[in-house]
Amino acid sequence: MAKPRDSSKPGSSKPASSKPAGSKPESVTLTEVAGHAGVSRSTVSLVLRGSPLVAAETRERVQAAMVALGYIYNRGAANLRAARTHTVGLLVCELNNPFYAELTAGVDDVLDTEGFVAFIANTAEQPERQDRFLQRMREHNVDGVILCPAAGTQPELLDRLDRWRLPCVQALRFVSDQERDYAGVDYQAGMETVTEHLISLGHRRIAFVGGTLDHSAYAARHAGFTAAMRRHGLADDLVLRCPLTRRSGAEMADHLLNRPQAQTAAPTAALCYNDVVALGLMLGLEARGLRAGRDLAVTGFDDVPEAALSRPALTTVATSARQIGQEAARLLLRRIADPQGPPERIILPSRLVVRQSCGAPSDSLGGAPSPSLHHRDLS
Amino acid sequence: MAKPRDSSKPGSSKPASSKPAGSKPESVTLTEVAGHAGVSRSTVSLVLRGSPLVAAETRERVQAAMVALGYIYNRGAANLRAARTHTVGLLVCELNNPFYAELTAGVDDVLDTEGFVAFIANTAEQPERQDRFLQRMREHNVDGVILCPAAGTQPELLDRLDRWRLPCVQALRFVSDQERDYAGVDYQAGMETVTEHLISLGHRRIAFVGGTLDHSAYAARHAGFTAAMRRHGLADDLVLRCPLTRRSGAEMADHLLNRPQAQTAAPTAALCYNDVVALGLMLGLEARGLRAGRDLAVTGFDDVPEAALSRPALTTVATSARQIGQEAARLLLRRIADPQGPPERIILPSRLVVRQSCGAPSDSLGGAPSPSLHHRDLS
DNA sequence: CACGGTAATTGGATCGATCCAAAAGCGCAA
DNA sequence: TTGCGCTTTTGGATCGATCCAATTACCGTG
Missing domain, CATH: 1.10.260.40 (lambda repressor-like DNA-binding domains)
Structure with missing residues (x-):
C-alpha cells in the first residue's frame, strides 16, 4: 500500500474537509x-x-x-484518557444562608485562578440529597469535593469517599474528628471569648440559646460556653435549644424571661448560637416592650451584615466565610495533587465585634447620633 | 473459527480479570x-x-x-460520543448578594430533579471573568448556560453564544431586548407600584436614589419611577446615582437633605434602587438624628431579610429570587430540548410590602409593641 | 563519515461509552 | 422446508483527546 503523506500541503486532501456542505460547522x-x-x-x-x-x-x-x-x-475527551478533569464538587447545606454564599464565592475565587470549575449543590440539610449529588459527582469524575456535611450525615460516608478514592475536604463542620482534611473556624474559642466578654460586663447568669441539629459546629459552640462558665465557677445549665430561625429566636423571649415555676434565677444575658437567632430574639424582646442591652444582654455569632444594622447593633463574633472557602479550596487542590499526604486541619480565628446589644462599654445605648458607623459596618 | 461463548460461566476466562494483582481496583x-x-x-x-x-x-x-x-x-465517556452532557453553567454577577444565592438555590432545585448539575461561577460584575468562564463552559461542553450578565456586557456576546450554538437563558438582567430567552421580574411595574404608594401617601417631591451600573435592571426600575411620576404630573428630575452599598446609601442622606444652593424643594421621600441602599440611607439618617418614616419616607426593593428587621421596618417590593431561578432553569431545559423553538420571556410579578419606613398607614411609628411581627417577616 | 546523544516529532493504541447497520432468535403461515 | 416479520441482541467504528515507545533531525566528535 502506498502511503500518501501530505504534511506539506495543508488543507488540500484532508478527509476532514471532504464534506464541505456545511451542516455541522462545529x-x-x-x-x-x-x-x-x-x-x-x-x-x-x-x-x-x-x-x-x-x-x-x-x-x-x-x-x-x-x-x-x-x-x-474538548476537556471531556481529554478527561477520558487523562486522570484529571479539573472539576470539583461543592456541597453546601443551605445556600440561602448568606454565610454559605460567601463561602461559595471564596471557593470560586481560588478555583478560578487555578483553572478549575466547581459543580454546586445545595443539599438543604438532607442527607439523601447529599448522597444523590455525591453519586452524580462520581459519574462526572470530579477530582475532589468540598463538603459542608448535612446534619445527620453518618461518619461512614467519609469511609465510602475514601474507598472511592475521592479526595474530600470538610468545611465548617465535620462528621468525624478523625484525622481528615478540614477547614473551618475555631467556634469554641469564639464562644469562649464572647462568654468571657459577658462575664466581664458583670453577668453571672447566662443562657445559651439556639441549635437543634447535632453536628460538630453545635458541639464546639456549646463547649466554648461551658468552658468559659466553668472557668469562672458559674453554672452552665441554662441551655435552650431551638431551630435556627428568626421566628424561633423571637419565641425564646418568653422562655427566657417568664419563668414562673423556675427554681433558678432568670438570666441577665442570652448567648445565642448565631446571629439569626439573636436578631430574632431582639425582635421578640422589642415586641414585648423590652430592649436588648438594657433589659437583657444579647450576643450573636457569625457577624452577618444585618448584625451591624439592627437597633441596637448586635455584639457578635466575626468569622470570615469567604476566607474559609478560599482555604478549603486551596487545601483540596493540595490534596488532589498529593492524595497520600498527611491530613490538614485549617482553623481560622474568629474576632469579637462589640456593639450595643449587651450594654455598650460607653453606655450611650440606642439614642441619638450613633457612634457605630464604623467602616466595617458598611458593606 | 470456533466461537467460544462463555455466557454461562461468569468470571472465568474474561481478559478483564487477567491481572488480579490489585493495583487498580477502580x-x-x-x-x-x-x-x-x-x-x-x-x-x-x-x-x-x-x-x-x-x-x-x-x-x-x-x-x-x-x-x-x-x-x-462514566458520563465523561458517554459525553464524548453523545451530544448531551447533562451539565449547565450558571453565571451570577455577585454571589455574596443573598438575592443571587437564593436564585442559585432555585436553579439547583430544578436541575436536581431533572438529573442535571450546574457549574457555578461568580463573575463579580467583571466581563473578563465572565468571558473566561464561558470559555471554560464550552470546553466542558455544557448543554447551556444561565447568565446574569455582568454590568458592561456587550450585546455582541449573545451573538457569539448563538454562533457557538450554546443555549443561553438570561436571568434578572438582559443585555439586549431582542427576542431572547429571559426570566426575570417586572421591575418597572414594581417601581411604579411603590411610587404610586408614596404618591398616595401625599408625597409630591420624590427622589430616585442609587444605581451606577448601566444594565436593563437599572433602566426598568428608573422607568417605573418616571412613568408613575409623569402620570401624576410630578417632576421626575431628582435622580441621585450612587454605588449599591450601604455606605453610599448612608452618604446620600446629606445630598438629599442639605441642599443649600438647590433651586428646587427638598424631597419628602426617597425611592431607593434596592434594599441595600435604602437600609444604608436609613442608617445615615439615624446618624444625623433623623428618622425614616418621620423625617423622610424611604422605600427599598427586593425585600431582603434585613428589610423586615430594621427599625423602622422597610417598605419594599418583594421579588421571589428562588422562583426566578426555578423558572430560568426550566426554561433552559426546554431550550436545550428544542433549540429551535421560539424565545420565551418569563416575567414574574412583584409584590408591594408595606412596613413603617414611609410613615405607616396606621401612624404608630416606631414605638412600643411592634405590630409588624407578621409570619412572613420571620424566616 | 560513522557514531552517540540530545531535542523534537510522530503514529498507533487507548480511555469508556454511544451509534448504527446487521444478525440472531423466534413464531407463524405458505 | 422456506420465507417473512418482529423483537432482541450484537460487533465494529467512532467521539477527541492522551500516553508511550519509536522515529527522525540535527549537531558536535573522534
Whole structure:
C-alpha cells in the first residue's frame, strides 16, 4: 500500500474537509489544527499542555492555527484518557444562608485562578440529597469535593469517599474528628471569648440559646460556653435549644424571661448560637416592650451584615466565610495533587465585634447620633 | 473459527480479570458488567439509557450485575460520543448578594430533579471573568448556560453564544431586548407600584436614589419611577446615582437633605434602587438624628431579610429570587430540548410590602409593641 | 563519515461509552 | 422446508483527546 503523506500541503486532501456542505460547522478538532499547522496530533497535544518539548517556532505555528480555526479544547475527551478533569464538587447545606454564599464565592475565587470549575449543590440539610449529588459527582469524575456535611450525615460516608478514592475536604463542620482534611473556624474559642466578654460586663447568669441539629459546629459552640462558665465557677445549665430561625429566636423571649415555676434565677444575658437567632430574639424582646442591652444582654455569632444594622447593633463574633472557602479550596487542590499526604486541619480565628446589644462599654445605648458607623459596618 | 461463548460461566476466562494483582481496583466498566451478565456491551448500554428494546428479564440481569460489581456510569465517556452532557453553567454577577444565592438555590432545585448539575461561577460584575468562564463552559461542553450578565456586557456576546450554538437563558438582567430567552421580574411595574404608594401617601417631591451600573435592571426600575411620576404630573428630575452599598446609601442622606444652593424643594421621600441602599440611607439618617418614616419616607426593593428587621421596618417590593431561578432553569431545559423553538420571556410579578419606613398607614411609628411581627417577616 | 546523544516529532493504541447497520432468535403461515 | 416479520441482541467504528515507545533531525566528535 502506498502511503500518501501530505504534511506539506495543508488543507488540500484532508478527509476532514471532504464534506464541505456545511451542516455541522462545529467542533474543530485537534487533528484539524494539526493539519492546518502541518504537524501531527501529538505535537498539537503537547502544545496544548504547555510541554517544554516542542520548539518555540512550532509552538507559535500551532497556536496561530488554533486561533485561525477557532479551536476549542474538548476537556471531556481529554478527561477520558487523562486522570484529571479539573472539576470539583461543592456541597453546601443551605445556600440561602448568606454565610454559605460567601463561602461559595471564596471557593470560586481560588478555583478560578487555578483553572478549575466547581459543580454546586445545595443539599438543604438532607442527607439523601447529599448522597444523590455525591453519586452524580462520581459519574462526572470530579477530582475532589468540598463538603459542608448535612446534619445527620453518618461518619461512614467519609469511609465510602475514601474507598472511592475521592479526595474530600470538610468545611465548617465535620462528621468525624478523625484525622481528615478540614477547614473551618475555631467556634469554641469564639464562644469562649464572647462568654468571657459577658462575664466581664458583670453577668453571672447566662443562657445559651439556639441549635437543634447535632453536628460538630453545635458541639464546639456549646463547649466554648461551658468552658468559659466553668472557668469562672458559674453554672452552665441554662441551655435552650431551638431551630435556627428568626421566628424561633423571637419565641425564646418568653422562655427566657417568664419563668414562673423556675427554681433558678432568670438570666441577665442570652448567648445565642448565631446571629439569626439573636436578631430574632431582639425582635421578640422589642415586641414585648423590652430592649436588648438594657433589659437583657444579647450576643450573636457569625457577624452577618444585618448584625451591624439592627437597633441596637448586635455584639457578635466575626468569622470570615469567604476566607474559609478560599482555604478549603486551596487545601483540596493540595490534596488532589498529593492524595497520600498527611491530613490538614485549617482553623481560622474568629474576632469579637462589640456593639450595643449587651450594654455598650460607653453606655450611650440606642439614642441619638450613633457612634457605630464604623467602616466595617458598611458593606 | 470456533466461537467460544462463555455466557454461562461468569468470571472465568474474561481478559478483564487477567491481572488480579490489585493495583487498580477502580473503574468497573460497562464491558465488565456485560461480561458478568453474559450480554454484550451494547445491551448494557441500552439498559443504562432505559431503552424499551431490551427484554425485561435481560434488564434485570444486567442491573443485578451493575449492583454486584459496584458499577458507576462514566458520563465523561458517554459525553464524548453523545451530544448531551447533562451539565449547565450558571453565571451570577455577585454571589455574596443573598438575592443571587437564593436564585442559585432555585436553579439547583430544578436541575436536581431533572438529573442535571450546574457549574457555578461568580463573575463579580467583571466581563473578563465572565468571558473566561464561558470559555471554560464550552470546553466542558455544557448543554447551556444561565447568565446574569455582568454590568458592561456587550450585546455582541449573545451573538457569539448563538454562533457557538450554546443555549443561553438570561436571568434578572438582559443585555439586549431582542427576542431572547429571559426570566426575570417586572421591575418597572414594581417601581411604579411603590411610587404610586408614596404618591398616595401625599408625597409630591420624590427622589430616585442609587444605581451606577448601566444594565436593563437599572433602566426598568428608573422607568417605573418616571412613568408613575409623569402620570401624576410630578417632576421626575431628582435622580441621585450612587454605588449599591450601604455606605453610599448612608452618604446620600446629606445630598438629599442639605441642599443649600438647590433651586428646587427638598424631597419628602426617597425611592431607593434596592434594599441595600435604602437600609444604608436609613442608617445615615439615624446618624444625623433623623428618622425614616418621620423625617423622610424611604422605600427599598427586593425585600431582603434585613428589610423586615430594621427599625423602622422597610417598605419594599418583594421579588421571589428562588422562583426566578426555578423558572430560568426550566426554561433552559426546554431550550436545550428544542433549540429551535421560539424565545420565551418569563416575567414574574412583584409584590408591594408595606412596613413603617414611609410613615405607616396606621401612624404608630416606631414605638412600643411592634405590630409588624407578621409570619412572613420571620424566616 | 560513522557514531552517540540530545531535542523534537510522530503514529498507533487507548480511555469508556454511544451509534448504527446487521444478525440472531423466534413464531407463524405458505 | 422456506420465507417473512418482529423483537432482541450484537460487533465494529467512532467521539477527541492522551500516553508511550519509536522515529527522525540535527549537531558536535573522534
